[in-house]
Amino acid sequence: AQSVSQHNHHVILSEAASLELGCNYSYGGTVNLFWYVQYPGQHLQLLLKYFSGDPLVKGIKGFEAEFIKSKFSFNLRKPSVQWSDTAEYFCAVYDDKIIFGKGTRLHILP
Amino acid sequence: EAGVTQFPSHSVIEKGQTVTLRCDPISGHDNLYWYRRVMGKEIKFLLHFVKESKQDESGMPNNRFLAERTGGTYSTLKVQPAELEDSGVYFCASSLVWGNEQFFGPGTRLTVL
Structure with a gap:
């Protein structure tokens, strides 16, 4: 069965830090x-999507x-x-239905 | 344009009772989906309607769950009788095209005591 794995369940960062959330499918x-x-x-709202083409995808609010x-x-x-940017982030794959990862809670310290 | 709406936002019921959740998709969206997130777990697919027909109900947990979409507009998800493990947040989503972006509602938080 298809599955999505998100590496981090909870991430805490300070403002201006760089972010990378891992996702494997x-x-x-x-x-x-x-x-x-x-x-x-x-x-829940869509941040970005990849269907085909350029593998580097730009989304809303400066995410890629x-x-x-x-x-x-x-x-x-x-x-x-x-x-x-404090929120919960979900990676997902589409296979006739959306299969979600468990989510990563991101907390940004002011 | 109104988004996907769900009613109620919260429901607290006792084990053995019946609860009906409602979802109104974005107008014109033929595809309607139900998902559920049990605490601490991932959001899981329950079923997919195309208009009034069930396209895929492979995610429905058991026969205590009944989803309908009469007339192809709004949908209801009934749980009868509710069990403790049914607690969670039930999301509805809709899309114009199958396979494209799904727009989610705010969810209904169901607590079964």
Whole structure:
């Protein structure tokens, strides 16, 4: 069965630090990959997605992710985080339905 | 444009009772999905409607769960009778195109005592 693994369950950073959240998936076919984010008290919303083409994907709020097929990875990055990035982040793969990772809670210290 | 809405936002019931959750998708979205997140676990797929038809219900935990989408608009998810392990947050999502971005509702937090 397809699965998504997120490396960190809880990350604490100071403002302006760089961020990388790890994500690996197990799926041998063509993949559609997503990062979703849930800010406190808000809906899950799409941060960015990869369907095909350039493996470096730009998303909202300065986030980007790189699809590395050989490593089955889709890590999320942001060069300089802000306090407002405090949220829970979910990596996901689409296989007729969305398969989510367990989520990473990111806490940014002001 | 209104997003996906869910009702109620919270529900607290006792074991053995019945609860019905409602989801209103974005207008015009034929695809509607239900997901559930049990505390400490990942968000898991329950089922997928295309209009009023169940496209995939492979994630439904057992026959205590019944989802409907009469008329292809809003959907309901009924749990009868509820058990303790049914506690969690139930998310609904909708999409215009199968396989494309899904828009999520705020979720219904269900607590079974």
